[in-house]
Amino acid sequence: MADNEVTLTIDDQTITVPKGTKVVDAAKTVGIEIPVFCYHEKLGSLGCCRMCLVEVEKMPKLMTACTMDVGPDMVVKTTTERVEKAQKGVLEFTLLNHPLDCPVCDKGGECPLQNNTFKYGPGDTRMDFQRANNLKAAPLSPVITLDRERCIACQRCTRYSEVIEQDRALVMLNRGFHNEVGTFNNEPYDTRFSGNVIDICPVGALTNTQFRFKARTWDLTNSDTLCAHCGCNCNMTLGVRTNKFMRIESRPNDYVDDGWICDKARWGYDFLESKNRIMEARTTLDGASKTLPVKDAAAQAANALKKIADEHGPGSIGFIGSPYGTNEELYLYQKLFRQQLGTNNIDHKVYAETPGLPIPHYDVSEIETSDLVLVIASDPTEELPILDLRIKKVVTRGNAKLAVLNDQSTLMDRYAHLSLRYDIGAAAQVFAALANTLAGEKGEVQDTGITGEQLNSLMDMLKSSKKTTIIYNPAALTGQSVDVLKHLLSEIGKISSMECGAIPAAPYTNAVGALDMGVLPNYYPGGVPLADAEAVKQQSGENSPLEAGLSAMEMIEKANSGELKALLVHRANPVVDFPGSKKIADALKKLDLLIVHDMLETETSQLAGIVLPSNGPGHDDGTTTNIGGRVQFRKGGLKTTNAPDWKIISMMAKTLGDETDYITSFSVTDEIAKMVPGYGDISKKSIKKMGLARTAAQYQNGTKPDSAKSQPAKSDGLKLRIASYLFAHDKILDADSRLAHQFKPSTVHLHEDDAKKLGLKNGDDVIVVSGDTQVRAEVEISGKCNPGGVVLPRISDEQGVLGLAGADGISSVEIRKA
């Protein structure tokens, strides 16, 4: 037995568990259940409900199994007469004021109080007095209902707010008999992660307002699926009754979400019933817009593309995919365009990320064993909420240190041991300086907003760490700075005293998958570069096109110049999401043929000649690869008669002569396993339950820049940083969304110095201008960025911020009073 293990006996079973394990968890390992209320594995011990009392030899009193660490040779008994009497007593007491609501309570059927009472409780009560009455069904927030009568004051929810969310928004108020759950001044409890309290409440006190009185829990058909809203790919359960969406709950997977989901998962699924859904295929090719069967539309689309490719060459058509598509959809689309239409004009993004890393690609759970987390240009709180919880966890409850390198302040700064803020636009230079310093050369940080000393302290942190996780957001790195970052990563990887890995944390659901599936103009699936013709041919066949394709932005340019004739856009909305906005629409209008394959109507689908319906998450099966490179299965759940996307793509391929028959989405997954380097081990079976990390392509990529030359260009305007905001008012969260209370007003963050120069004060109404784009916003002087820059969170589609950005994401803006 190792030093860090303890052997004890529970109900005559001898077990060995790690030191520090609580008796209640130790019992669980051998299938002995000790009832609990207040204890929750992820929250740790509190010991306030007394439900878990057990007898321990040599201890005179009953002990709470949830607070007691296992001890060597401890003898625990969980079913003695004394224990049973105590359990009955605790339950009788807990139930004193509990209403007889079970028949109408949403928790019924999955309620620990109901279950414990049934298993361990007394059959009766000795309570003769009138039960206390209390407020029933009070809104705790627009989406959570609190029934005060049902609350047993176990404090799980308030401790969740304190320990997990760490903002103590939900607290226990008053004392003794009057003890109750509440918020400051009765304000709504509307944090990013509020919904998890519904799942952990052991009674029906906190319920999902959306699900109230909708269905009995045992009548639901549950599918184990994934959230489709961001790159975390949190696991969740989708509850369905008679093919109607009912609710979403968390489904713990420690590799991914640590047991939690954010509110966008729980309440961000109204789009399933949106009136804005594209339900039918339509075409305007033969004159006025008319609907047609999906099969015919797919054939028409494929033939039309082929015709244009034949007439004008394969370079005249292109494909813009989506980092929100599944691996299967992405894979099939690139295959269609490469193998059957002969073009590499394939892309899914407007930033400069490339597949592969010079250091290992870390799974999200690696953060837990790291002693340094370095966050670069990423804002987990606003982009990847569940990652935010994981970082907070290791920094405040583990021993990890946090360093932040960003051009905007984020909530992470509050937890950071070192937080460096460089000027907007100076990323490449800072990365280069740090890389050079690590390589023992001189690192120039002049005019970057950070000092050489600061850089040195970051270097010291790196050098004294044993294991480092670097989290970066490629989508926030403009121009070619991500390339310099890769060079920096390889320099960090050379620190011999340290293990390290990176997590490329683009906010989009399947951004990693889109890179892996080769939805790129210059890489085949698995990160095989076009330049390596041999490898390409070996992988994808002799006829694979080898001519470099156009990037998404280049395709738009060529559409504008008339060189690109046809474009297929899958689950993307370039008109709003690409830099330039209005200019994008103008370019798309010049195309001979625009095909949009999407789930909801968008500004782009409005311009399309052929529209194909996409069922999207909730309906279609498929796999996605999260920021940690973990491939998981996203099951549909709801049934529909519309063909899934993979089938529609396959219809197009068949129209053009492909003969492959795919039976289910897993048939495509199997092909991916065969064809995509790194995905060899992925199969229906291997990714069941926890998913499986694919093998990342490893490259010594990244270029060492000449730091003297990469000085940020001086310009008159203020440098613009567009910040992501997951709860933005877009197509997914529309005006009717349950999460509308999370929508924010358009705000431009200015540095004090610049505000002074411009004569602006907090709350002023201004117009942010670049070229002919104007965005209205309210001024907030917040110190969110260094002087010379502004931060503009992207809070809605309507706001139109991307119109301000240049093609490479970089831009300067002017600010005028409205």
Add this chain to the structure above:
Amino acid sequence: MFAFSEQAEKEIEKILNKYPEKHKQSALLPLLTLTQRQEGHVSPDAMREIARRLDVSPAYVQSVASFYTMYTLGDTPVGKYTILFCINISCQLNGCDELLDYTAKKLNIQVGETTADKKFTLRREECLAACTGGPMMRVNDTYHENITPARIDQILDSLK
């Protein structure tokens, strides 16, 4: 808007000096007490201000403040003198209920209320740790033990 008085600010400086920066939330009770003394109540605004200074959430301040009966949460100040009657066992056995009734009648208010002239607030209180001297009442910071109706008359009449 709530603001600490100049004198309170000096006190706060002294109080905060007692705790390491990392543990400044330990100053929560003293700051609540200062507020209660200054305003006669603790308003949401005041709680927000305390939260800001101690770097905790306003909800946490309210959670702590609402645990203790010596803070009057809300927007209504208590009277100049707060009279607290212990109603726990020793005082109860020695007739605190009658004395409390007597006082309420004398002040012409219900228990829990404040007199119209804002001079007295009358409240029940749990054990005030003066069991040997029960029945007892506390008027602001002064304990009066072994009280009788006559003593109550005398005490209240003496307060200006």
